[in-house]
Amino acid sequence: MNAVPSRDPAAGRSDTGLVLDVRGLVLRFGGVTSLNGVSLRHERGQIxxxxxxxGAGKTSLFNCLTGVARPQAG
Structure with missing residues (x-):
């Protein structure tokens, strides 16, 4: 009997499902602090x-996560 391959990319994995773990992210532009101690966790299946x-720092966070900006800490 042939097994049907799973379409679930996470099937058979033993990891916790952690996709992104950011801790204490700090980004400064001269004397202006854009991000100060930002932390977040994102697990597989979460939205x-x-x-x-x-001016809240959304784009600065995205730029740090994608490597466009280099944070001072985190």
Whole structure:
């Protein structure tokens, strides 16, 4: 009897499902601190949203996560 391959990419994995773990992220531009101690965890299957007003640091966070900006800490 032939086994049907699983379509679930996480099937058979023993990891915890952690996709992203950020701790104590700090980003400064001269004397302006854009991010100060930002921490977040994202696990497989969760939906994550970053919301906030203009100037809250959403783009700065994205730029740090993607390597566009280099944080001072974290």
């Amino acid at each position: 994550l949203a970053v919301i906030g007003p203009n």
